[in-house]
Amino acid sequence: MLNSLFDASVWTSLAAATVAAISSILFLRSRNFLYDSLALAVTEIGLILLAAGIVAGAIAGRLTGHLWWTWDARLTTALVGFLIYAPYLMLRRAVEEPTRRAASAAVVSIFALFDLPIMALAIYWWLARRTAPAPIGVEWTILPVAALGAALAWIRFRKEQDRRSQDAERRTAQEI
């Protein structure tokens, strides 16, 4: 159960990473901040789900093998994926100017997506000698987890849009 929750969160955050990179490319081409909000929302929710998935995976390992962390390829890949995407959010906080922030974040998102398959393959090779890695499975849990992720991302996206329109109104009010 916990293991299948881990699998589901990995697939969902992988989908989130893909959506984030696509909307980042769309942002860079169109300079429409709608895409930037979308990229931010899915990355944030994807990271939260992935973190929850890693915790679930560690607990599952503890329950079955009495070890929290066994360096199995799936958990390690998920953790490195988390570390790749976490600076995305930190970078957004560090850049103040909105266009600059969105463009920098988009670049990081695109780099991260290109890195994911290479990284997963490298970790698979590295750990394959020690234990035969189990493939990441697809089970029924993926439906509720993906639905939850999509709902949360939608809420986050709407909130971000609201915040931005408020910001814009405040700025116009100040100008007047």
Next chain:
Amino acid sequence: MKFLRQVATVAAKDLRAELRTKEAINASLAFALMILLLFSYTFDPEQEMMRQISGGLLWIVFAFAGTLTLNRSFARELPNDCLDALIAAPIPGSALFLGKCCASFVLVLAVELVSLPVFGIFYRVHWTGQFPWLFLILLLGTWALTIIGTIFSALTVNIKLREVMLPMLTYPILMPALMSAMRLTTSLVNGQPIPDDDFAWLKMLIGFDVVFTAVSLALIETVLVG
């Protein structure tokens, strides 16, 4: 041809500035030697285990010392608004980027080539036995480090948390390249040829270099101009 000349001009400018001030290379070299020394307190240099982890240790030194150089790559241009002048210069952004990459590449490689004999003396590894292969891995691994480091150096140059953000962004993305370089270096610094199984890692390292050089060149205008 014109493009290559522009790249060479930027690289020569950076190298000349670095050779006159020596601000990055001195720090980088001192830092590399310091970590090499510190390792001897963590691991017993006499033990056989040292041979099995030598590649990993070396690349940790290279990656950490390299970031010091890469941090300066674009930060050097901040005083007197040199960066704005460079971006406004009549050369494509990709030429500016590749020029800076080449300069950093030479500097990082120089630090590595100095640390390598020191590492060999301190830890008694016979790194000279397979030097041509080792040099190839150094070239490929260092190119991966400089290309990722330079593009993120350009990306973070204008933000306050620059020194913090650069390693945070660089190391996770760089991880596959570092893993291949570590794996390949471990057998080479012990004087053994690359095992047949490990040629896949060499391909991965080359693939990493090609993919990220292409992605960086495609995105560099966005990074520089915003």
